[in-house]
Amino acid sequence: MRLPFLLTLPRVLRHSASIGADLPPDEAVVVDAPDTALRTALTSAAEGDHGPARELLAATREHTQWELRDGYVSRLAEAALHNPGWLDAWLTESPEDPDAALVRADLCIDRAWEIRTAERARHVSRDQFQAFFALLEDAAPLIGRAADLNPADPVPWRIALTHARGGQAPRDVFEEYWSQALARDPHHYGCHAAALQYLCAKWYGSHEEMFAFAESAADAAPPGSKLHALPLFAALEYVVLSPSSNTPAGADPYEPRVAAAVTRARDLSAAYEPGSHEAAGFRNHLALMLLRTGRWDEALEAFRSIGVHATKYPWAHFGDDPRQEFLETRSGIRIHVATRTPFFARPPQSRTAPALTPAWTPGAPCAVAIAAARPADVAQAALMCGVSLRTAPATATHTYVEAVPETRPAKRSVLTTEDPLTTAADNFTTGEKWPTLVLRRTPERCGLTLFLKGRPLATHEWNATSPAPDHTAVTATAEALSRAFVLPDPRPLIHILRSTGNPPRHQSDLLAALSLPPLPAGFGDRPEVLDALPGARVLTRRGLLAGMRSTMTTQDGEHPSPPDSPETRPTHWWLLRALGLLLFTTAAFYGWKAPDVSPLRATLPTLAALFTAGRLTRAWRQRRRAPGGATAAAE
Secondary structure, X not given: OOHHHHHHHHHHHHHOOOOOOOOOOHHHOEEOOOOHHHHHHHHHHHOOOOHHHHHHHHHHHHOOOHHHHHHHHHHHHHHHHXXXXXXXXXXXXXXXXXXXXXXXXXXXXXXXXXXXXXXXXXXXXXXXXXXXXXXXXXXHHHHHHHHHXXXXXXXXXXXXXXXXXXXXXXXXXXXXXXXXXHHHOOOOHHHHHHHHHHHOOOOOOOHHXXXXXXXXXXXXXXXXXXXXXXXXXXXXXXXXXXXXXXOOOOOOOOHHHHHHHHHHHHHHHHOOOOOOOOOHHHHHHHHHHHHHOOOHHHXXXXXXXXXXXXXXXXXHHHOOOXXXXXXXXXXXXXXXXXXXXXXXXXXXXXXXXXXXXXXXXXXXXXXXXXXXXXHHHHHHHOOOOOOOEEXXXXXXXXXXXXXXOOOOOOHHHOOOOOOHHHHHHHHHOOOOOOOEEEEEEOXXXXXXXXXXXXXXXXXEEEEOOOOOOOHHHHHHHHHHHHHHXXXXXXXXXXXXXXXXXXXXHHHHHHHHHOOXXXXXXXXXXXXXXXXXXXXXXEEOOOOHHHHHHHHHHOOOOOOOOOOOOOOOOOHHHHHHHHHHHHHHHHHHHHHHHOOOOOHHHHHHHHHHHHHHHHHHHHHHHHHHHOOOHHHOOOO
16 A cells, blocks of 8 residues: 555545535436436337337427437437337338438448447458448438438438448548538537547548637537537547547647637536536536546536436446446545545535535435345344444345435445445345345336345346346346345246336336345335334444444344433533543643653643543533433433
8 A cells, every 4th residue: 555545545534525425326327318208218119119209209300409309319229229129110100201210320320330349440350341331331321311301400411420430431522411411500519529520530630620620610609509518529539539649749739729628618517507418418528528637626526517417428438337437437536636635624615506415306316125134133234334224124034224314424435436225235244144135226227236245246237228138147147146045947037137118117026036025115206215114223323333332232133222322411420520621631731831741641631631521522412412402411
């Protein structure tokens, strides 16, 4: 362990709980979350019904909502990539529908790029390139047909510009496509983003041409347009995705333009509300660029403005799981800001929005665990988990467990990025033979994690808008669940885990297949669903020493009493300790002032004074919290 880390660790422990405390919890973050209308269309498409998708795109066409239409078409084409049945049925039913033709054209481009992958050309095989170009050739007439069916629509020309980049189209073809796009919508963000990619250095342009194009588009854009963030995408392309070009001899000629792009994007972000779904795309890129330029406090502020709306890019450039990359980067920034905050200083506060209260809001993530043990056994195992828990009997042999919200988290939890219940389950299952299943639910997805002996053995997630998961991974999860809950045949679990379209139903079906108790009523709709169940008890969070003491003194089969229980103290108790504090404080003051008293002799009364002051303070706080307030102790 390096010395600088040891020197900054006290700052991290002191400030990490408050720095970024107003950020949404990890489990609430969703990558490319669809809006309500798109979510309905994607869910129905996963079940084979194209009706909502048809109505959704028809509305965008009738109201000329081209930006919204572009995003919807991209997501629907992505959904059809692994489940094309609903789109085939739509095209069979309405072969002249311009919306279905548009999704089909975008789908062909997606299929081609899935085969080619996003790797650099030197990492793509010859067979991949042949299949890639063959699919692009097949896509050309489909793009033309989509443009002919709706001549005013700029979205087919965004698809055409992407096709030109992949198909190595010459500059005159690109210019023709670009002029057609401008004629339909001179400020269409999707078309500009596709053109920017064609003009960057790694494709068919240069850094100079890329920056000039982005800056010109931003200068001509109306106020509030996302085109003001286009120079930011050029800067990210230059700094992050083309790092070899960022080390020229002498001064970097593009450094001022990168700084100006970041500043322009920050000004644009300020024009949108915190948590805006529409601004999420450029805000995620802004957070990364602020991080890369060492502007840590501003990067944390950008994550505050993002809220729960992570996006696939730019985080997919750094790993296979964009959501995990987003969360780890956000956590790393929190810790770095904490290391730079003096120990006795007040952490920087949010400038974009007031700090979030711990109150639960509709749509916030919920979590509950089902442990294959009695409530008393869970309580005994959870004495030192560092999280306040509520337990309730589910059956004679199973227990429901949920985390109780706390305004001030334990110091032991400030460095973790997991939800409190998952952290607690990792702790209270250590050394125990019974398995525990942590179940999570948000409007976007449902998930589970299996714990046994303090180890997460399996995890799974259902998402209504995602394709069926990999069969090999699902089989491993099903086998782990079967072994933990003694199920002879894992095949029914495999079917449930691979189901799509209705995550809450699949989650409930899995519990039934495992012969586990059903989820408590209201799970996902309100917090703390166990508080109304018969026999519910709260296991209050304990400090390390209090937890060890409770472990050694609490009898098996008993729920331990909450720590810091109000205790009636007689008047003479307060008087003796007040006199002792006065005596020790006087002795300490004299010891440090008198030249003939050694430091050791002065230290002893100082420690005694601090200890006595701590006892009095703690007792006073308990007295104030006791029912009846200040009169509780006297009674």
